[in-house]
Amino acid sequence: MTRLDAILKRAIDGAVLTEDELEFMLRLEDPAACRELFAAAYLVKCREVGKGVYLRGLVETSNLCTRNCLYCGIRKGNAEVRRYELDLDEIVAGAKLAADFGYGAAVLQGGERSDARFVEFVTEAVRRIGELPNAPQLTLSFGEQTLETYRKWRTAGAVRYLLRIETSDPGLYAELHPEGTLEGRKAALFRLREAGFQVGTGVMIGLPHQSAAMLARDVEFFRTSDADMIGMGPWIPHHRTPLGIAHPGSRAEDLRRLELGLRMIAVTRLQLKDVNIAATTALQSISPADGRERGLLAGANVIMPNVGGLEHRADYTLYDGKAGMDENAEAARRKLDGSLAGIGEFVHYGVPGTPRHYLKRTGKTE
Ligand code: SF4
Secondary structure, three states, X not given: OOHHHHXXXXXXXXXXXXXXXXXXXXXXXXXXXXHHHHHHHHHHHHHHOOOOEEEOEEEEEEOOOOOOOOOOOOOOOOOOOOOOEOOHHHHHHHHHHHHHOOOOEEEEEEOOOOOHHHHHHHHHHHHHHHOOOOXXXXXXXXXXXXXXXXXXXXXXXXXXXXXXXXXXXHHHHHHXXXXXXXXXXXXXXXXXXXXXOEEEEOEEEOOOOOOHHHHHHHHHHHHHOOOOEEEEEEOOOOOOOHHHHHOOOOHHHHHHHHHHHHHHHHHHHHHHOOOEEEEOHHHHHXXXXXXXXXXXXXXXXXXXXXXXXXXOHHHOOOOOOOOOOOOOHHHHHHHHHHHHHHOOOOEOOOOOOOOHHHHHHHOOOO
């Protein structure tokens, strides 16, 4: 039995793997070994969370942000961005479209702001979406907020929150984030838990100065922080950001990061087992034909199709070459149904897809 066979057997049997074992799998490059890894992760996915994909209709509510993360295309310092803010009717219309499509869940995502007007605006959007017939379950992603704000949004009706940690390595985190600290980020994740949210986090994969050992520690962070959902994807440079200018990259590097991203999904599935894991748009952006589908076959079980209008898509460009810029929500839905059928997967329509991990840790049934 090879070392990989032995590790995969332990993972399938339910063991918690060591950081050394996680790093070993993240370093795999041989195609046959990678196929073995992905097959094991897919098996664990089907056993732990079932076959099939849960959809969350994504509404990108605004690209206004008070922060300056070095990798992000909508950072405050990028003066070339045409700033926008959807109004309440536009946001509710996006969530309604998700419900009409039978997605069962929607995500409101935007830059980080914490002024009182913004907090009230999001609260009102959540309330109004909750009043829709067949209201989709709501996920929010608006960065670090106070416990009071998280409680307010939870009370208004939002049930999930995504707050990516981007990297759990203190040195790399500090390098990339002029504002905020890793400890502050972790504290915000605890506040989300305290406010009663189903909590999602995640990282960027393939960053300059990021090692496989750091990524292995990221997976351990996901496990020890008891995350319910993981959203992560390969880092893709944006030409108007300090990181993208310093490391413009190449097609070959994008493809290398895609493969590493897929291994990261597989390793996370093997270690965390019952969480929801998103096949993110970054996978699709590097490989439009099959990026997200490969993510599903490596252990992911969630996709977040954009249900917002086309008018502001190009203004919400976090990285270069983002997929789906000119594709309306209806066309994207049809295409997705077809591509999933092609890999033997399918959409769970009309159900919210609450993470099994959350149900287990709370004893709830839905
Ligand atoms: S990553 Fe988020 S917080 Fe950072 S600049 Fe971009 S939108 Fe703002």
